[in-house]
Amino acid sequence: MRKLNIAIIGLGNIGSYLFEYLNENKQILTEKNNCLPIVKYVSARNPKKKRKIKIKKKQWLKNFLDATKIDDIDLIVELIGGAEGPAKKLVFNALKNKKHVVTANKALIAKYGDQLAKIAEKNKVNLEFEASVCGGVPIIRSLKEGLIANKISKIYGIFNGTSNFILSEMDKQNKSFSEVLHDAQKLGYAEANPSADLNGDDVSSKLKILSSLCFNSFLNNNIYVEGIKDIDKTDIDNANKLGYKIKLLGFAEQVNKKIYQRVHPTLIKKNSYVASIDGVLNAVIIDGKPVGQSIIQGEGAGAAATTSALISDISSILRGNIKFPFSLSNKKRKKLKFHNIEDRSFSAYLRFEVIDKPGVLSNITSVFSKNKVSIKRLVQNPNKNKNVSSVVIITHESKNKSLMKIINQIIKKDYLIKKPKLIRINQN
Amino acid sequence: MRKLNIAIIGLGNIGSYLFEYLNENKQILTEKNNCLPIVKYVSARNPKKKRKIKIKKKQWLKNFLDATKIDDIDLIVELIGGAEGPAKKLVFNALKNKKHVVTANKALIAKYGDQLAKIAEKNKVNLEFEASVCGGVPIIRSLKEGLIANKISKIYGIFNGTSNFILSEMDKQNKSFSEVLHDAQKLGYAEANPSADLNGDDVSSKLKILSSLCFNSFLNNNIYVEGIKDIDKTDIDNANKLGYKIKLLGFAEQVNKKIYQRVHPTLIKKNSYVASIDGVLNAVIIDGKPVGQSIIQGEGAGAAATTSALISDISSILRGNIKFPFSLSNKKRKKLKFHNIEDRSFSAYLRFEVIDKPGVLSNITSVFSKNKVSIKRLVQNPNKNKNVSSVVIITHESKNKSLMKIINQIIKKDYLIKKPKLIRINQN
Numbered sequence: 001m002r003k004l005n006i007a008i009i010g011l012g013n014i015g016s017y018l019f020e021y022l023n024e025n026k027q028i029l030t031e032k033n034n035c036l037p038i039v040k041y042v043s044a045r046n047p048k049k050k051r052k053i054k055i056k057k058k059q060w061l062k063n064f065l066d067a068t069k070i071d072d073i074d075l076i077v078e079l080i081g082g083a084e085g086p087a088k089k090l091v092f093n094a095l096k097n098k099k100h101v102v103t104a105n106k107a108l109i110a111k112y113g114d115q116l117a118k119i120a121e122k123n124k125v126n127l128e129f130e131a132s133v134c135g136g137v138p139i140i141r142s143l144k145e146g147l148i149a150n151k152i153s154k155i156y157g158i159f160n161g162t163s164n165f166i167l168s169e170m171d172k173q174n175k176s177f178s179e180v181l182h183d184a185q186k187l188g189y190a191e192a193n194p195s196a197d198l199n200g201d202d203v204s205s206k207l208k209i210l211s212s213l214c215f216n217s218f219l220n221n222n223i224y225v226e227g228i229k230d231i232d233k234t235d236i237d238n239a240n241k242l243g244y245k246i247k248l249l250g251f252a253e254q255v256n257k258k259i260y261q262r263v264h265p266t267l268i269k270k271n272s273y274v275a276s277i278d279g280v281l282n283a284v285i286i287d288g289k290p291v292g293q294s295i296i297q298g299e300g301a302g303a304a305a306t307t308s309a310l311i312s313d314i315s316s317i318l319r320g321n322i323k324f325p326f327s328l329s330n331k332k333r334k335k336l337k338f339h340n341i342e343d344r345s346f347s348a349y350l351r352f353e354v355i356d357k358p359g360v361l362s363n364i365t366s367v368f369s370k371n372k373v374s375i376k377r378l379v380q381n382p383n384k385n386k387n388v389s390s391v392v393i394i395t396h397e398s399k400n401k402s403l404m405k406i407i408n409q410i411i412k413k414d415y416l417i418k419k420p421k422l423i424r425i426n427q428n
Numbered sequence: 429m430r431k432l433n434i435a436i437i438g439l440g441n442i443g444s445y446l447f448e449y450l451n452e453n454k455q456i457l458t459e460k461n462n463c464l465p466i467v468k469y470v471s472a473r474n475p476k477k478k479r480k481i482k483i484k485k486k487q488w489l490k491n492f493l494d495a496t497k498i499d500d501i502d503l504i505v506e507l508i509g510g511a512e513g514p515a516k517k518l519v520f521n522a523l524k525n526k527k528h529v530v531t532a533n534k535a536l537i538a539k540y541g542d543q544l545a546k547i548a549e550k551n552k553v554n555l556e557f558e559a560s561v562c563g564g565v566p567i568i569r570s571l572k573e574g575l576i577a578n579k580i581s582k583i584y585g586i587f588n589g590t591s592n593f594i595l596s597e598m599d600k601q602n603k604s605f606s607e608v609l610h611d612a613q614k615l616g617y618a619e620a621n622p623s624a625d626l627n628g629d630d631v632s633s634k635l636k637i638l639s640s641l642c643f644n645s646f647l648n649n650n651i652y653v654e655g656i657k658d659i660d661k662t663d664i665d666n667a668n669k670l671g672y673k674i675k676l677l678g679f680a681e682q683v684n685k686k687i688y689q690r691v692h693p694t695l696i697k698k699n700s701y702v703a704s705i706d707g708v709l710n711a712v713i714i715d716g717k718p719v720g721q722s723i724i725q726g727e728g729a730g731a732a733a734t735t736s737a738l739i740s741d742i743s744s745i746l747r748g749n750i751k752f753p754f755s756l757s758n759k760k761r762k763k764l765k766f767h768n769i770e771d772r773s774f775s776a777y778l779r780f781e782v783i784d785k786p787g788v789l790s791n792i793t794s795v796f797s798k799n800k801v802s803i804k805r806l807v808q809n810p811n812k813n814k815n816v817s818s819v820v821i822i823t824h825e826s827k828n829k830s831l832m833k834i835i836n837q838i839i840k841k842d843y844l845i846k847k848p849k850l851i852r853i854n855q856n
Contacts, residue, residue: 021577021718028644031760032576032752130574136719138574145573146558146566148460149449149739216456276704290449290732291564297723304718311577321749324460332459 003036004318007067009090010079011044011051014104014131017303018077018310019053029311033318041067068093075100075317077310083107095119095127102313104131104306110205114218114333117325127325128313133206134159134282136305137298141312143213143286144327150288152214154253159206161280161300162190162197163228163248167265168278171236171245177229189280199227200263203250211252211261214286215336216328222338223261231265235351235421238392239267242349242377245275246423258339267349267425274426342401347376347425349394350403352410353418356382356389360415364391371405373398388417394425431464432746435495437518438507439472439479442532445731446505446738447481457739461746469495496521503528503745505738511535523547523555530741532559532734538633542646542761545753555753556741561634562587562710564733565726569740571641571714572755578716580642582681587634589708589728590618590625591656591676595693596706599664599673605657617708627655628691631678638712639680639689643764644756650766651689659693663779663849666820667695670777670805673703674851686767695777695853702854770829775804775853777822778831780838781846784810784817788843792819799833801826816845822853 006022008015022029022039030036042055043064061067064086067076076094078101080087087108094101096119103109109116109129120127130140143152158164162184169180181198184190196202204225212219228248239246244267252261268275273295277283282300287293299305316323326333354360361380368375377394395403407420434450436443450457450467458464470483471492489495492514495504504522506529508515515536522529524547531537537544537557548555558568571580586592590612597608609626612618624630632653640647656676667674672695680689696703701723705711710728715721727733744751754761782788789808796803805822823831835848 017718025577029576031757032755136722138570138722141574142566142570145744146569146740147736148457148743149453149736273704276701288736290445291736292727292733294564294566294726295723297725299720299722305720308575308577308716308719312574315576316573319749319751321747323747327460329459 001030001036002034003038004074005038005040005072006075006077006314007041007043007061007073008039008077008079009043009064009067010081011042012079013303014306014310015042015044015079016051016053017307018079019055021307021311029315029318033315035318035320037314037318041070041073043067064090065093068097068099073099075102075314077314078103078105081105081107083111088112091116092119095123095125098123098125100126100317102128102131102310102317104310105129106132106202106205106209110208110219113209113212113326118330120325121330124322126317126322128316129209129325130313131306131309133209134284135298135300135302136308137282137284137296137300138309138312139210139284139296140213142296143210144323147286147288147291147294150291152286152288154251154287155210155214155284156249156251156253157284158247158274158277158282159203159250159284159300160197160248161282162194163203164277165189165280166198167228167231167236167246167248170231170233171240172278174233176233177231198229200225200248203248203263207250207252207261207263211259212326214252215254215259215334216332217334217336220261220336220338222340224264224341226264228265230419230421234390235423238351239349240270242267242394243270244268244425245270247274247277249274249426255344258344259336260339260341260344262341265423267423342404343399345397345399346403347395347397347427348403349392349421349423349425350406351421352391352416354389354391355415355417356387357415361391363413363415364410367406367409368393368395371402371409373402373406397427429458429464430462431466432502433466433468433500434503434505434742435469435471435489435501436467436505436507437471437492437495438509439470440507441731442734442738443470443472443505443507444479444481445735446507447483449735449739457743457746461743463746463748465742465746469498469501471495492518493521496525496527501527503530503742505742506531506533509533509535511539516540519544520547523551523553526551526553528554528745530556530559530738530745532738533557534560534630534633534637538636538647541637541640541754546758548753549758552750554745554750556744557637557753558741559734559737561637562712563726563728563730564736565710565712565724565728566737566740567638567712567724568641570724571638572751575714575716575719575722578719580714580716582679582715583638583642583712584677584679584681585712586675586702586705586710587631587678587712587728588625588676589710590622591631592705593617593708594626595656595659595664595674595676598659598661599668600706602661604661605659626657628653628676631676631691635678635680635689635691639687640754642680643682643687643762644760645762645764648689648764648766650768652692652769654692656693658847658849662818663851666779667777668698670695670822671698672696672853673698675702675705677702677854683772686772687764688767688769688772690769693851695851770832771827773825773827774831775823775825775855776831777820777849777851777853778834779849780819780844782817782819783843783845784815785843789819791841791843792821792838795834795837796821796823799830799837801830801834825855
């Protein structure tokens with residue numbers, strides 16, 4: 001029987017779960033993949049920390065980088081995290097020394113994936129990162145294998161459970177952003193420092209990886225990113241009244257031969273599929289030819305779901321299935337130009353909190369008209385404070401740069417009492 | 429560069445689409461799979477039929493079975509259809525002669541899959557059948573690879589687009605079964621002879637294949653199958669009033685260590701995900717450990733979506749990824765006992781059309797009580813015809829055999845004027 005020696009580097013929640021899983025499911029994995037997985041070594045920042053899993057003394061590496069040097073290690077599972085520092089060092093050295101690598105590290109892959117893939121290809125080893133995008137949702141394997149026939153024109157969806165939980169709870173529980181964030185932290189759905197989840201960076205890393213796979217291109221940093229920190233209850237209530245939900249969505253799409261990558265809060269129709277995804281779930285929608293539209297949905301985070309993804313990568317290596325990390329050889333991946341969203345057109349929701357005095361509404365609408373943005377719907381809501389009112393405008397499709405011009409012009413007006421809001425609307 | 433010679437046997441809509449696709453996408457497939465696919469031969473029942481695709485003279489086989497004999501054929505794509513006859517002969521002979529096989533033939537795989545898999549394993553060739561279940565939805569590859577880590581406790585969903593189209597159109601357009609069936613045939617969503625789609629056989633074949641993959645067992649014929657032919661507009665209207673939709677669902681599930689396979693019209697809550705799947709789409713819901721619940725949705729039929737699935741199988745063979753057709757070696761697959769649904773409990777919807785006379789309601793309810801089935805809700809609807817009324821009962825969870833006893837007892841009553849209806853309710 002063939003066997004494969006594995007080193008798990010990083011023993012947090014995910015590493016420990018994986019360790020246990022591999023020990024308990026050795027037999028079925030061997031039977032399905034025709035190769036025995038052995039967790040030969042582990043390493044963790046704090047080896048003395050109390051853990052529920054039983055690690056033998058001889059399994060501990062003296063130094064985590066030893067994993068890249070020891071001869072009887074075939075595969076390194078990197079669960080340290082972070083684009084730089086020890087994770088980067090480990091993965092680069094591992095591939096250089098012809099070890100297979102499985103990682104859940106989206107930041108590392110989004111930043112150094114191209115360089116790493118080149119080394120993996122040269123050394124004929126695998127670099128697998130299913131767990132780095134949407135946890136247990138088998139989206140990378142589906143793009144690389146199940147949907148391999150397809151020319152993808154658009155991929156989008158909910159890629160961050162924390163943000164989605166916060167937005168759906170604000171909606172359902174009628175609570176403020178900070179109250180819900182506090183709940184999410186208590187429930188373990190948001191980290192103590194949730195900034196990467198809330199500012200869109202987490203989605204941005206995932207989207208870069210996905211769009212590279214969809215468009216057969218190198219990773220590209222031209223991406224518009226906006227998080228959910230500025231969304232407040234008023235916007236969610238307004239959206240509801242207008243027949244929409246607000247979701248943090250990531251999009252990679254080809255429109256009129258131009259590719260865009262964007263991450264931002266989005267108004268989507270209440271009765272759409274994406275609007276129905278609540279809580280910490282992730283969902284990916286793929287438009288491809290010939291298959292049409294496909295949807296994959298599942299648990300996007302947590303030790304259990306992430307282990308499901310890690311095991312699918314490990315199994316693929318057990319079967320001896322050497323593949324290009326990004327589907328194509330480094331020589332065949334394309335250097336595509338990705339476009340700024342400035343020239344892309346959106347229908348948008350804008351909200352202006354203004355002093356309620358004559359001439360304000362006419363001034364606002366004249367700014368729209370000067371920028372050639374036509375208004376589809378305008379609602380002026382009175383405020384408890386009688387001197388203030390809230391002007392909500394839904395526009396027809398207009399170039400992003402025209403919408404930004406409106407914001408930049410109105411922001412200077414003395415009748416404005418709060419930073420204006422702009423939330424793009426998803427048309428389909 | 430490695431190359432792989434392919435013979436496509438069967439040139440209907442799907443075969444022709446695949447032929448064209450392989451010619452047009454040779455380069456990208458070669459780059460992604462590191463192996464050149466060549467459509468070397470084809471065969472069709474009527475070679476002289478006018479086709480849009482350009483087939484060279486030398487590509488035509490004299491006899492379709494020659495594909496299994498000619499040395500320079502590596503892979504046979506079987507698109508004849510049917511569990512017996514030429515398709516069976518072709519696939520058995522192909523595997524015996526060490527040719528890889530890709531097929532979209534669910535009837536063949538559901539019936540002879542175990543025998544075929546044994547031959548494929550012995551001869552170290554692939555037998556792939558992604559296209560046989562849910563068209564373009566990459567469910568088989570997801571079960572075998574993306575979700576390989578998981579112990580599956582339940583798989584269910586909408587596996588037949590024709591039935592789903594008919595049920596959702598009856599609901600939306602307020603039309604009768606036969607009117608909608610006629611529409612479906614005109615739109616190409618139902619075949620001239622739609623019986624396999626409507627009587628549940630199509631779903632049954634797909635479900636057998638899926639449950640075998642989910643439970644690591646041999647194919648099993650113990651399956652309860654009921655189609656949609658008896659569903660009428662009244663049931664759909666009643667379901668709506670009670671907060672449900674009616675869908676034809678297939679279920680394979682482990683409940684209290686017993687495995688059940690069942691296909692039947694089902695009442696599901698209006699606000700559930702499955703209820704929202706309208707038209708010809710397919711959707712598969714998988715409950716697995718550790719991943720939790722996953723959903724995969726997409727186009728379940730048609731030449732384009734089916735080609736997407738065929739290409740994923742062909743690509744896997746191009747990459748030289750030899751796998752067991754049902755994930756496990758023949759020696760390791762389990763001989764599991766599958767249970768009759770008689771002992772499984774369901775909450776159910778029952779409808780009795782009765783003569784409206786004193787004592788009838790009391791007689792009906794007494795039959796329920798004698799069979800120890802407790803009633804959760806009872807609605808008596810008056811009919812236009814004043815002498816007739818419709819009694820709709822929703823039960824608490826009760827054994828299937830008790831529900832059947834009620835039907836068998838009430839069917840004999842002289843106050844009954846129509847065959848009674850029983851539709852099971854999905855609890856989650």
